[in-house]
Amino acid sequence: MKITSHPSKFIIQYLFICLIITSTKSQQSQYKYFNYTESTLGTQDTSPLVADIKTYDDGTILAHIIRNDSTQSSTDCLKIRGMSLEQKLRIRVIHPNVTVKEINPNLNLHPVNYCLLNDDNAEYKINKLNNIVIYLKDAQKNNTRILHNIVNPITIYPLQKPFILVTYVNAANSSDPTTYEEWADVIDWDGNSRSTTLLGVWINSTIQLNKNANFGFIRLTFDQMSLKWEQYLIDNSGNLTLTTYNDSVDHSADPLIAILSTFDNGYLAVFNCTKRNDLLLQNGGPYAIFIPSNKANFKYTGTYIYQIDPNMIINSIYCDTSVIYIICIISVNNNNNNTTHYVEVFLDSSGAVIYTDIIYEHPNVTGLSQQGWKAKTMPFGGYILGLTAYDDNDDNTYHYIYAYDQNNSQILLKSPDHFLTNYFGINTIMNNNTFLLVSPYTIDNTSWSLLTIPLPNLYNDSEYDNVLIEETIPSINANVNSSMTTLNITFNVNVNLSIENITIYKASDNSIRQRVSANMHDFCKLSPDKSTVSITVINSTFNEYGEQYFVTVDNNFVKLEHSDNYPLKGIHNDIWIFKSDNRKIYSDKTTKTIVGSVHLTTDASKKFLLLSKDNQSAYFDTLLNELANKVPIHRSCLSITYNNRYKMKVDQIAILICIDMTNHETERTALEVFSDLNNMIIYKNITTFSFGVTDDLDHDHGFATIKDKWSVHKVQIIVGIVIFIIFWLSSRILSHKLKSKKFEAISSAILGLVLIIPNFKLSIIFIIDYSNDIPEFYWYSPDYSIINKFMYSNLYYL
Numbered sequence: 001m002k003i004t005s006h007p008s009k010f011i012i013q014y015l016f017i018c019l020i021i022t023s024t025k026s027q028q029s030q031y032k033y034f035n036y037t038e039s040t041l042g043t044q045d046t047s048p049l050v051a052d053i054k055t056y057d058d059g060t061i062l063a064h065i066i067r068n069d070s071t072q073s074s075t076d077c078l079k080i081r082g083m084s085l086e087q088k089l090r091i092r093v094i095h096p097n098v099t100v101k102e103i104n105p106n107l108n109l110h111p112v113n114y115c116l117l118n119d120d121n122a123e124y125k126i127n128k129l130n131n132i133v134i135y136l137k138d139a140q141k142n143n144t145r146i147l148h149n150i151v152n153p154i155t156i157y158p159l160q161k162p163f164i165l166v167t168y169v170n171a172a173n174s175s176d177p178t179t180y181e182e183w184a185d186v187i188d189w190d191g192n193s194r195s196t197t198l199l200g201v202w203i204n205s206t207i208q209l210n211k212n213a214n215f216g217f218i219r220l221t222f223d224q225m226s227l228k229w230e231q232y233l234i235d236n237s238g239n240l241t242l243t244t245y246n247d248s249v250d251h252s253a254d255p256l257i258a259i260l261s262t263f264d265n266g267y268l269a270v271f272n273c274t275k276r277n278d279l280l281l282q283n284g285g286p287y288a289i290f291i292p293s294n295k296a297n298f299k300y301t302g303t304y305i306y307q308i309d310p311n312m313i314i315n316s317i318y319c320d321t322s323v324i325y326i327i328c329i330i331s332v333n334n335n336n337n338n339t340t341h342y343v344e345v346f347l348d349s350s351g352a353v354i355y356t357d358i359i360y361e362h363p364n365v366t367g368l369s370q371q372g373w374k375a376k377t378m379p380f381g382g383y384i385l386g387l388t389a390y391d392d393n394d395d396n397t398y399h400y401i402y403a404y405d406q407n408n409s410q411i412l413l414k415s416p417d418h419f420l421t422n423y424f425g426i427n428t429i430m431n432n433n434t435f436l437l438v439s440p441y442t443i444d445n446t447s448w449s450l451l452t453i454p455l456p457n458l459y460n461d462s463e464y465d466n467v468l469i470e471e472t473i474p475s476i477n478a479n480v481n482s483s484m485t486t487l488n489i490t491f492n493v494n495v496n497l498s499i500e501n502i503t504i505y506k507a508s509d510n511s512i513r514q515r516v517s518a519n520m521h522d523f524c525k526l527s528p529d530k531s532t533v534s535i536t537v538i539n540s541t542f543n544e545y546g547e548q549y550f551v552t553v554d555n556n557f558v559k560l561e562h563s564d565n566y567p568l569k570g571i572h573n574d575i576w577i578f579k580s581d582n583r584k585i586y587s588d589k590t591t592k593t594i595v596g597s598v599h600l601t602t603d604a605s606k607k608f609l610l611l612s613k614d615n616q617s618a619y620f621d622t623l624l625n626e627l628a629n630k631v632p633i634h635r636s637c638l639s640i641t642y643n644n645r646y647k648m649k650v651d652q653i654a655i656l657i658c659i660d661m662t663n664h665e666t667e668r669t670a671l672e673v674f675s676d677l678n679n680m681i682i683y684k685n686i687t688t689f690s691f692g693v694t695d696d697l698d699h700d701h702g703f704a705t706i707k708d709k710w711s712v713h714k715v716q717i718i719v720g721i722v723i724f725i726i727f728w729l730s731s732r733i734l735s736h737k738l739k740s741k742k743f744e745a746i747s748s749a750i751l752g753l754v755l756i757i758p759n760f761k762l763s764i765i766f767i768i769d770y771s772n773d774i775p776e777f778y779w780y781s782p783d784y785s786i787i788n789k790f791m792y793s794n795l796y797y798l
Helices: 006-019 075-079 602-609 613-630 670-682 709-738 741-770 782-797
Strands: 032-037 049-055 061-066 090-094 100-103 115-118 132-138 144-151 155-158 163-170 181-188 193-201 205-209 217-222 227-234 240-246 256-261 267-273 285-291 302-304 312-321 326-334 339-347 353-359 374-377 383-391 396-404 418-421 427-429 434-439 447-454 469-473 478-480 486-491 495-497 501-506 511-517 524-526 532-536 548-553 558-560 571-580 593-599 646-649 652-660
Touching: 032 090, 049 155, 049 427, 049 434, 049 447, 061 155, 061 447, 155 205, 193 205, 193 217, 193 227, 205 256, 217 256, 256 312, 267 312, 285 312, 285 326, 312 374, 326 383, 418 434, 418 447, 495 524, 593 670, 602 652, 613 652, 652 670, 709 741
Parallel strands: 478 571
Antiparallel strands: 032 447, 049 061, 061 090, 090 100, 115 144, 132 144, 155 163, 163 181, 181 193, 205 217, 217 227, 227 240, 256 267, 267 285, 285 302, 312 326, 326 339, 339 353, 374 383, 383 396, 396 418, 427 434, 434 447, 469 486, 486 532, 495 558, 501 511, 501 548, 524 532, 548 571, 593 652, 646 652
């Protein structure tokens, strides 16, 4: 059956044609092996096996290492006729530079966690999407290899670096998996447990990470009556928090067969609907429901993405995001003639069908015990069909790979189409379009290995791991400095601004320098041809010398202009990297000290006045610490003079802060620090000043220099003094020559008036400026005091 929307299909094909350079790019013919020898195995009776692999966005790999242990009599494992493992948790972090970090966390797990369970056991049925298909000898059937669906109670997930989610089970009755509880530990790369959480019933649960690590993951559990989901977030300390949940979802009686995270940070759940109460879709089929991120009490709507005939059943379904749109590849079995065909369905992020097509050309591997073909999308376009199969002729397990373009035409690989693997056959596709497969090779039972296989690139080679991005300014590894005012991203498709963020980080500590949302139109501009996005950068962002920075662009920062604004992929961390200029050498003539003022907001001022003196002092210390950390600047360079701590300006607190770079001449100048501080306060909504005590600062005032009254009024004061001296000398000379008491009295009166008027004016200004000062924090004004004393002393001698 084929359901096709011709306009949508033409749009997609047009977009693909616009991206394609050639139908196939030349591929590296060499695949590579990565081998690692374990350092803490102890005995070497059995070899280490890779039971699971996951990847971070930047290519860092997580590997779960196990070893068989048939000699260890595990009562718990025997009760459920499982496959017994060595009771030790081994997790390995493989960095992009191919160094390996060994993690052996001590989580005190129940022994049943070290037992591989058969999910087709007659006494219980485990519905897990992450089951492992393996081939084991069956002694009761002449040692023939029998396919088994195996479930590992321990699963690892890569969260935001450097955290790993480890899920496992606790059992009050180890012989009954239906009673197992699922627990989760967040550990760091040093093996430290950061948080432990009870998730709920284990047997029919599924966990799916969000494409954006900041959005955590969703967990679904279902039984015959309902399906429930919960969404969790992980903070920067590794704490796991339940944010939203839902008690029941429509079609909950149908089994969940696929779930994926979408580019708008939501999830798409697909159920194998077999109900027959829909007159329009009497035969059922895959039914998709969109679940938004962190929204409770959401009204769920769904759609059938494919209709099957009465004589058909769904074998399997694979769904994932592609370059453009979501692709689901469905394996459908026809019971009448026992044949299998594959259907490709394109969806938008809500689950609505764009068009559907039959895959007529698919592999035919004969003579092997095999499971159904499984599909995976390639990051740079197209998809692969793969399967793990056991060869009875040589007693080896192979994994077969066949690549296809967007038109469902097979692409020949320059590497072989099948590769030796262990009986788990674990594999994944990395963001850089590399197929990662577990290898069976070991040396003296002490090592394990992985195989990396380059996949075809249907489009331009993408150094951004995103084929839709044509170029950026600055380019990758470009030099930047504080004068950089704009970032540009040019796409090879027309886009619209969406809602997510672009963030600039300092690489040395992953601290945020600037974060801008796509809907902040003062900072994000779209070119007239809708291909280039320009982002305004404030001067304080790239403000350190000899540093490295990187930029991340969230998924759904932009949307495809065509086809209902489909959210597009962004740029993950450690891709768009910059280097700042080397450190400057300053002369002794540079300004080393600047005094300026900041204002607290009206609300923050009211709260501040309610604090005790001790708490006010603590508030000042916290403020200076945060300023030093966020600018950044050495803490000793910032101070608040004890007698000049704050004053009232109408209904706001004004705080006097001194920047003194005298002992830090190799860093930035006081003027540069002053500029950074001023910018980060004014634009605090896009910097880290938007949280913590620094959020109390008034962005309208910024960081303003204290006006020097002498510098402002020195011309008027000097002219006034000169006029006064001339008039005083003239009056003295005339009084001496005229020898007139009356003239002398008049001139003295005039001189007195000349002194009294400016003195009165200065006193009024002083009262206006400082009448609200709190006495113990009085701001001393030497300019006014000296001038007043000068006038009174001269008046005395008149």
